[in-house]
Amino acid sequence: NAGVTQTPKFQVLKTGQSMTLQCAQDMNHEYMSWYRQDPGMGLRLIHYSVGAGITDQGEVPNGYNVSRSTTEDFPLRLLSAAPSQTSVYFCASSYRQGGRPDDEQYFGPGTRLTVT
């Protein structure tokens, strides 16, 4: 298994541009999520999905959209990039939503985004 993959690894955008960060997993995980990590801070949840066709907002959803048309893919869209969105973005997945407490989350390698 490739696990959780993210593309691109690095990206530079100009203010106002849009782009999509890709995330895919081949473990048939139902739960997927996006986090951002800023220097000196922990990870903050942006959006998450408990299965295909179902998404919900996390702690910092503004400026980001998500969709989940398949179990494998969970892209994150930046609608109009702003310098405040400069960050490292991590995608994660796990077997089941909530109920089973032994669900560990598997994280991708991250996308480093700079908005100028």
Next chain:
Amino acid sequence: DAKTTQPPSMDCAEGRAANLPCNHSTISGNEYVYWYRQIHSQGPQYIIHGLKNNETNEMASLIITEDRKSSTLILPHATLRDTAVYYCIVRVVRGAGSYQLTFGKGTKLSVIP
């Protein structure tokens, strides 16, 4: 949501046990304690989790106090590759069984040769 408090940094000599403390005094009865770590520039990695009993796996041991208000992650024989930021997280359950992990700033563990 239960919050966690961890020291910002710790040092440990290579080959010795690393004991990382975490306070979670407002934890509720059905919330689990999870530990993750993040090695520089990589995605976080799951280590261990527990509810109230002590737990051990191939990576570490988790000791939870009887009142569940604090816990300690133990790396029995720290190596240089264990240098990382360690996050203590209390699992939050929201909505229809979905959950999120709230990462704080963690503890930066430096293993010294």
